[in-house]
Amino acid sequence: MALDGMTFTxxxxVVTGFVGPNGAGKSTTMRVLLGLDAADRGTATVGGRRYRDLPNPLTHLGALIDANALHPARSGRNHLLWLAHSQGIDAKRVDEVLDMTGLRTVARRRAGGYSLGMRQRLGISAALLGDPPALMLDEPFNGLDPEGIVWMRDLLRTLAAEGRAVLVSSHLMSELQDIAGHVVFVGRGRAIKEAAKDELTIRYGSLEAAYLELTRGEGALK
Structure with missing residues (x-):
């Protein structure tokens, strides 16, 4: 999906919801922010600097883009230890984030044998490893059971309450209505509208109704 003047903050x-139809440009935007895809023009910055120019970038921005982006033969703990070493992060932080995400008891199992929900938790562990002031999470509720969804909801609220910027892409409008303070709607590679969640729910009745109204016809053709 090509981006066309995608601009937002x-x-x-605050938990900022990042929503739009499939093919609207959400994942591409996140990949550009991380330097995984290159933009022809414009800037995508974290605290005013490009991600690739940041020293030890995990200490500036933690991201969950693909929960399957791991070496399946490594244990969950070794996966995090490898990341920590590459970023100059103390090994004790690995055990801290494993406790935060509820993975301590399975940390020495091979990550390739993890369920999707466990891989999501491992991806969150990696995003939190550098104790960053900003987090960017793509569909973090995927694969979680009801207990895991409640845990994720509480975690995102806590991270924002600590003063972090938390950008969450999700198709679950009911979850975002519960946790988001601000919402960015995207379609066809651009930001259509951004507004406070409360403003949207007052005007449209619910975040789901706002989504359906604002993004009608904005998805990529399939």
Whole structure:
């Protein structure tokens, strides 16, 4: 999906919902922010700097883009230890994030044998490893059971309450309505509208109704 003047800001202390139809440009935007895809023009910055120019970038921005982006033969703990070593992060932080995400008891199992929900938790562990002021999570509720969804909801609220900028892409409008303070709607590679969640629910009745109204006809043709 090509981006077309995609412009928005995720502010500190707020969960920002990043929503739009399949093919609207959400994942591409996140990949550009991380330097995984190159933009022909424009800028994508984290705290005013390009991600690739940041020293130890995991200490500036933690991201979950693909929960399957791991070496299946490594244990969950070794996966995190490898990341920590590459970023100059103390090994004790690995055990801290494993406790935060509930993975301590399975940390020495091979990650390739993890369920999707466990891989999501491992991806969140990696995003939190550098204790970053900003987080960017693509569909973090995927694969989680009801208990895991409640845990994720509480975690995102806590991270924002700590003053972090938290950008969450999700198709679950009911979850975002519960946790987001601000919402960015995207379609066909551009930001259509961004507004406070409360403003949207007052005007449209619910975040789902706002989504359906604002993104009608904005997805990529399949």
């Amino acid at each position: 995720a502010a500190p202390g």
